Amino acid sequence: MKMKKRAVGVMAATFAAAALPLMAATPASADQGDCQYYLHEQGYNVGPKIEAACKTGSEFSAIAFGSCLGQLLNIGVRGDHAQEACGLAG
Template identity: 80%
Template sequence: MKMKKRAVGVLAATFAAAALPIVVASPASADQGDCQYYLHEAGYKVGPKIEAACESGDQFSPTAYGSCLMGLLNIGVRVDHAQSACGLAGA
């Protein structure tokens, strides 16, 4: 019985060690490049204004998504494209 408990403990520790990197890993590494590529594929000319908006969406702050969204909307990007692009920038 003692041996069985020990084996279960070792298996649990092994499982936890294997699962830990998956649990603490960041979500898929989307960034400003993904934002820019999405907009390029949607037919927009990627220039300094799109680059700046996508970069602002890549920041780790509570206002990053909104900053990206407003930056893109102000230069004429459609709402649905801006939402998707900014989601990719900060995901």
């Protein structure tokens, strides 16, 4: 029983040590909040559709940027504003 508890403790510590670099590797300079704030400052009402688009854009990939852009354009955000907002998100 004692050996089993020790093995579980070692596994938990190993998992925590492996997960730490992954959590620290997320980009700190851009997020969906920046995207939403930018659109708010441009005069858009930030609601669920803009929130969803900005969240998609924050996934940090070319596909996410394109999806964010398409979603914002579909709800009437001007092209230059949509590009800037999605750039801020990702």
